Amino acid sequence: MPLGVSETAFIDPQGGNRGAIAALLQDALHLLLDHSTQAAQGSPLPPLQPWQLPTAIPQQGQDPALLFHHLQSLMAQSMNPAHPGYLGHMDPPATTLSLVGDLLAAVLNNNMLAVEMSPVFSRLEPLVLQELAQGFGFGAGSGGLLLSGGTLANLQALTVARNVQLPPVRTQGLGAAGRPVVLASAVAHTSWRKATMVLGLGSEALIPVATNDESQMDLGDLERQYQGAIAAGQRPFALVATAGTTVTGNIDPLPALAAFAQAQGLWFHVDAAYGGALIFSPEQRHRLQGIDQADSITFNPQKWLYVTKTCAMVLFRQMDRLQEAFHIAAPYMGRDGDWRNLGEVSVQGTRHVDILKLWLSLQHLGHQGYGALIAASYDLTDYLRRGLEQRSFLHLASGPELNILCFRGQPQGLDPAVWDDWNRNLQQFLLKEADCFLSLPLYRGSLWLKVVLLNPHCDRAILDRLLAGIDRYAALTLPS
Amino acid sequence: MPLGVSETAFIDPQGGNRGAIAALLQDALHLLLDHSTQAAQGSPLPPLQPWQLPTAIPQQGQDPALLFHHLQSLMAQSMNPAHPGYLGHMDPPATTLSLVGDLLAAVLNNNMLAVEMSPVFSRLEPLVLQELAQGFGFGAGSGGLLLSGGTLANLQALTVARNVQLPPVRTQGLGAAGRPVVLASAVAHTSWRKATMVLGLGSEALIPVATNDESQMDLGDLERQYQGAIAAGQRPFALVATAGTTVTGNIDPLPALAAFAQAQGLWFHVDAAYGGALIFSPEQRHRLQGIDQADSITFNPQKWLYVTKTCAMVLFRQMDRLQEAFHIAAPYMGRDGDWRNLGEVSVQGTRHVDILKLWLSLQHLGHQGYGALIAASYDLTDYLRRGLEQRSFLHLASGPELNILCFRGQPQGLDPAVWDDWNRNLQQFLLKEADCFLSLPLYRGSLWLKVVLLNPHCDRAILDRLLAGIDRYAALTLPS
Numbered sequence: 001m002p003l004g005v006s007e008t009a010f011i012d013p014q015g016g017n018r019g020a021i022a023a024l025l026q027d028a029l030h031l032l033l034d035h036s037t038q039a040a041q042g043s044p045l046p047p048l049q050p051w052q053l054p055t056a057i058p059q060q061g062q063d064p065a066l067l068f069h070h071l072q073s074l075m076a077q078s079m080n081p082a083h084p085g086y087l088g089h090m091d092p093p094a095t096t097l098s099l100v101g102d103l104l105a106a107v108l109n110n111n112m113l114a115v116e117m118s119p120v121f122s123r124l125e126p127l128v129l130q131e132l133a134q135g136f137g138f139g140a141g142s143g144g145l146l147l148s149g150g151t152l153a154n155l156q157a158l159t160v161a162r163n164v165q166l167p168p169v170r171t172q173g174l175g176a177a178g179r180p181v182v183l184a185s186a187v188a189h190t191s192w193r194k195a196t197m198v199l200g201l202g203s204e205a206l207i208p209v210a211t212n213d214e215s216q217m218d219l220g221d222l223e224r225q226y227q228g229a230i231a232a233g234q235r236p237f238a239l240v241a242t243a244g245t246t247v248t249g250n251i252d253p254l255p256a257l258a259a260f261a262q263a264q265g266l267w268f269h270v271d272a273a274y275g276g277a278l279i280f281s282p283e284q285r286h287r288l289q290g291i292d293q294a295d296s297i298t299f300n301p302q303k304w305l306y307v308t309k310t311c312a313m314v315l316f317r318q319m320d321r322l323q324e325a326f327h328i329a330a331p332y333m334g335r336d337g338d339w340r341n342l343g344e345v346s347v348q349g350t351r352h353v354d355i356l357k358l359w360l361s362l363q364h365l366g367h368q369g370y371g372a373l374i375a376a377s378y379d380l381t382d383y384l385r386r387g388l389e390q391r392s393f394l395h396l397a398s399g400p401e402l403n404i405l406c407f408r409g410q411p412q413g414l415d416p417a418v419w420d421d422w423n424r425n426l427q428q429f430l431l432k433e434a435d436c437f438l439s440l441p442l443y444r445g446s447l448w449l450k451v452v453l454l455n456p457h458c459d460r461a462i463l464d465r466l467l468a469g470i471d472r473y474a475a476l477t478l479p480s
Numbered sequence: 481m482p483l484g485v486s487e488t489a490f491i492d493p494q495g496g497n498r499g500a501i502a503a504l505l506q507d508a509l510h511l512l513l514d515h516s517t518q519a520a521q522g523s524p525l526p527p528l529q530p531w532q533l534p535t536a537i538p539q540q541g542q543d544p545a546l547l548f549h550h551l552q553s554l555m556a557q558s559m560n561p562a563h564p565g566y567l568g569h570m571d572p573p574a575t576t577l578s579l580v581g582d583l584l585a586a587v588l589n590n591n592m593l594a595v596e597m598s599p600v601f602s603r604l605e606p607l608v609l610q611e612l613a614q615g616f617g618f619g620a621g622s623g624g625l626l627l628s629g630g631t632l633a634n635l636q637a638l639t640v641a642r643n644v645q646l647p648p649v650r651t652q653g654l655g656a657a658g659r660p661v662v663l664a665s666a667v668a669h670t671s672w673r674k675a676t677m678v679l680g681l682g683s684e685a686l687i688p689v690a691t692n693d694e695s696q697m698d699l700g701d702l703e704r705q706y707q708g709a710i711a712a713g714q715r716p717f718a719l720v721a722t723a724g725t726t727v728t729g730n731i732d733p734l735p736a737l738a739a740f741a742q743a744q745g746l747w748f749h750v751d752a753a754y755g756g757a758l759i760f761s762p763e764q765r766h767r768l769q770g771i772d773q774a775d776s777i778t779f780n781p782q783k784w785l786y787v788t789k790t791c792a793m794v795l796f797r798q799m800d801r802l803q804e805a806f807h808i809a810a811p812y813m814g815r816d817g818d819w820r821n822l823g824e825v826s827v828q829g830t831r832h833v834d835i836l837k838l839w840l841s842l843q844h845l846g847h848q849g850y851g852a853l854i855a856a857s858y859d860l861t862d863y864l865r866r867g868l869e870q871r872s873f874l875h876l877a878s879g880p881e882l883n884i885l886c887f888r889g890q891p892q893g894l895d896p897a898v899w900d901d902w903n904r905n906l907q908q909f910l911l912k913e914a915d916c917f918l919s920l921p922l923y924r925g926s927l928w929l930k931v932v933l934l935n936p937h938c939d940r941a942i943l944d945r946l947l948a949g950i951d952r953y954a955a956l957t958l959p960s
Contacts, residue, residue: 001936002852002853002855002856004848004849004851005845005849005852005853005936006844006845008844009575009844009845009849009936010562010573010574010575010786010937011513011516011517011519011562011573012517013516013517013518013520013564013937014517014520014937015517015518018513018517021513021516021517022509022513024576025509025512025513025576025580028579028580028583028584029502029505029506029509029583031584032505032584032587033498033501033502033505035588036587037491037492037493037498037501038495040493045599046599053600053604054843055604055607055608055839056611057611057615057843057846058843058847059846059847059848060847060848060849061846061848061849062843064844067843067844071584071840074600075584075588077599078598078599078601079588079590079591079596079597079598079599081589081590082491082493082589084493088596089591089597091589091591091597093490093491093493093589094586094587094589095489095490096490096491096504097489097547098586099508099583100505100551102582102583102586103508103512103582103583104508104511104551104555105582105788106574106578106582106583107512107516107579108515108555108559109561109571109572109573109574109788109789110558110559111559111569111789116525116559116568116569116919117559117569117571118559119526119528119557119558119559120554120558121558123531124535127535131535131536148628148629148632148790148828148831148832149628149828149829149830149831150829151830152628152632152828152829155678155827159677159678162680163677168682169680170677170682170683171677171682171684172682172684173654173659173660173676173682173685174655174680174681174682175654175655175657175682177655178655179653179655180653190809190810190811190829191829193808194808194827194829196653197639197650197651197806197808198639198678199678199679199680200649200653200681201653201680202648202650202651202653202654203651203808204651204652205653246812247812300830302830306490308585308589309589309590309591309830310628310830310831310832312830326677328673328677329670330670331670331921331922332670332726332727332919332921332923334920347631347632347635347674347678348629348631348632349631349632349671349674350630350631350780350789350792351629351789352628352789352832359533360547360551363534363541363547364486364488364489364541364544364547365485365486365541366538366541366542368484368539368540368541369484369485369486369489369540369541371484372482372485373482375482376482439596439812439814440814441811441812441813442811442812456485456490457490457494
């Protein structure tokens with residue numbers, strides 16, 4: 001190493017500093033174990049502390065011991081999704097094999113841009129994703145691509161949909177394409193509006209379709225919105241269904257939407273970022289009926305498969321369309337006859353090796369393991385639902401279809417004008433007094449409490465604590 | 481855990497399975513150490529083996545011991561950037577603290593989507609990036625955003641540029657915007673063409689400006705291309721300069737391009753994905769003169785700062801423009817008065833915590849460490865350049881400005897029609913007979929050999945081996 005570079009800055013590929021590196025990584029492992037085996041003792045979402053980390057880049061490198069000292073306090077202040085009371089978002093604790101996968105991916109530092117830069121992983125990813133595509137009922141010729149997060153998976157899908165449906169746009173742009181629009185449920189994820197904005201369609205090109213009481217797309221309104229767009233001179237080219245809405249976890253009527261899309265010649269996408277995990281549940285997978293009619297599907301193992309972030313994918317019924325509608329060559333890369341340079345068909349170029357942790361987690365848990373986790377999660381959902389329904393001052397946003405419950409207090413003894421405040425304070429009370437973190441989404445113009453029963457360490461005792469916390473708060477705040 | 485889920489699938493937050501988890505992670509650590517401390521013994525780019533990994537998802541979960549057995553062979557077949565003879569791409573071995581950062585990011589599994597999901601990291605990222613922005617000469621009000629790879633950083637920059645320059649596009653789309661176009665060097669990275677395609681401008685909206693013999697943008701041709709676009713009814717709105725071209729590592733004339741962009745009212749972006757590291761070199765940073773005039777800059781620590789993939793950023797001279805021109809709300813997220821939900825201003829939503837490994841690496845190496853690595857890298861570049869110039873059958877593509885040398889054999893004794901084959905075979909010879917991996921880009925219509933002297937384990941002895949390999953190949957293939 002040149003003078004001024006720490007002896008442990010890199011691992012010597014000749015083994016010269018193995019002892020020092022091993023000691024440093026052991027320290028990291030101890031930090032990891034001490035933190036994660038005591039995660040239940042802290043708060044699911046610790047309060048923000050005054051800022052103490054040094055952010056200035058020092059002239060001389062710092063001793064790792066000092067950095068590890070900072071790391072300890074930084075970890076203690078982080079979101080703590082392994083806490084059994086962390087129930088607020090679709091953000092789970094990690095599978096153990098995800099940690100192994102991320103650690104080994106880091107030391108290998110391969111690049112999903114091209115086969116030459118990831119000879120094993122550029123083959124592993126298409127093979128695993130083809131199997132998952134078939135798990136959704138897609139046939140031969142299907143396949144997929146991992147992307148760094150669900151927003152990018154949706155962006156990738158809509159780019160391909162636009163280029164397939166409006167052929168000159170890929171090379172000549174949207175100038176001559178009229179006013180293309182996309183239809184999606186009013187409660188579809190915010191990334192769809194972002195995608196229409198990024199793609200040059202404009203954020204107003206996402207036409208929201210009204211939902212019924214169960215947060216599912218209303219077919220009558222779909223027909224009205226579609227005809228209205230045509231009448232206004234717009235050009236609908238894609239229909240986005242959701243299998244697992246962000247706030248309430250509901251599923252759009254997939255078979256009817258598939259039929260509508262086919263009749264009107266629309267690209268049919270199913271955003272199953274969350275609900276896609278049901279393919280691992282023999283008891284629940286019927287809820288995804290019709291998804292095999294999609295042209296493309298988003299599915300995020302970073303959610304209900306507990307793989308570390310990021311791990312998200314887009315699957316295509318006809319994988320060839322991706323190549324035809326997207327390919328941008330990278331002439332500085334070598335090529336291999338049989339395998340694709342994935343960076344040439346992706347909105348990303350250089351990309352992290354997310355397939356390693358996904359493959360390891362699927363192998364370690366198997367169909368049976370994931371199926372059992374999903375079943376347990378449905379049991380807890382039923383249990384908590386009954387508890388919530390027993391409390392007359394609470395109101396459920398919709399009938400749960402997955403493992404998500406969304407509710408709010410609408411206590412008759414209080415002025416409806418203060419209900420939002422009452423719920424906001426309830427969320428804080430539950431976090432501080434019951435060690436349970438629920439999120440507080442804005443939904444249908446009001447504040448709600450959202451519970452995601454994803455955490456494998458959650459059990460009925462935690463839910464009893466949550467319900468008792470609600471009762472204590474109600475006793476303190478409601479007229480008796 | 482439910483029946484059927486492995487006891488080590490997750491870390492018990494109560495510590496119940498600490499022993500088993502510790503043993504499993506120790507096994508992973510041994511794999512890591514055995515691989516990385518012997519990385520110099522293998523090949524820098526091992527040949528592809530017949531496929532042996534199981535990709536089918538098993539019914540019952542597999543024993544980690546079996547998976548670790550597969551991992552060993554999988555690692556042995558991966559791209560090996562830690563090998564001292566890996567010189568082919570801008571893909572380095574990882575800093576040790578990157579490994580620590582990626583491991584701890586995995587166990588925390590926080591999410592850069594929102595402050596609520598990453599309370600510490602959503603504060604750390606803007607602070608560190610603001611300091612880096614100022615390192616490029618930007619003033620108060622500057623800042624930046626990490627993205628999962630340089631292609632996304634470029635996409636983010638061009639989305640903001642488009643929305644700022646063509647105000648109705650953000651909400652109403654490109655329909656009424658005429659034919660917007662972007663000017664960039666003919667050798668700008670392929671991600672710029674991808675960005676114009678994704679953004680709905682069309683892949684033909686990237687207007688290539690010719691380069692001089694040193695692969696730098698030609699100012700006369702820039703003026704011609706700009707006037708030609710105007711005459712054709714197109715609407716140039718951005719100019720992209722490159723500081724470190726992909727194949728030859730050259731730098732466009734930044735001060736002149738900044739002046740041109742300002743005179744014509746164009747957004748000025750500098751793609752310093754590679755060359756941006758020069759801000760850490762007191763001797764070399766003068767090469768970036770003029771970069772402080774940019775509206776936005778791409779800079780990828782995943783390259784010359786040796787941070788694991790992915791770690792890339794876009795920096796804005798006026799950070800407020802990002803909020804104004806991009807913001808898409810996520811109403812299901814909590815908010816904190818002082819800190820931004822980064823997912824609302826990014827083409828990504830859920831995002832990996834890349835700031836942890838970047839912060840740790842910057843703290844561990846410091847200005848001095850990175851400066852010393854860059855200086856050593858320039859020394860090796862000079863050394864190899866002299867060696868290549870001594871061989872009359874070799875021809876350099878351009879005068880090197882960074883640590884990249886691009887050359888090809890044009891032996892006078894051979895028909896020029898076979899030169900491409902001769903160079904292709906030379907690349908394979910060097911890989912097999914000299915354990916040196918050089919890449920083989922297509923550039924100016926011919927095949928070249930590219931050497932990136934980024935590897936901190938490379939030294940003059942390796943370069944002597946490379947030159948000796950070239951001589952042996954020449955002796956075997958050239959008429960004496």
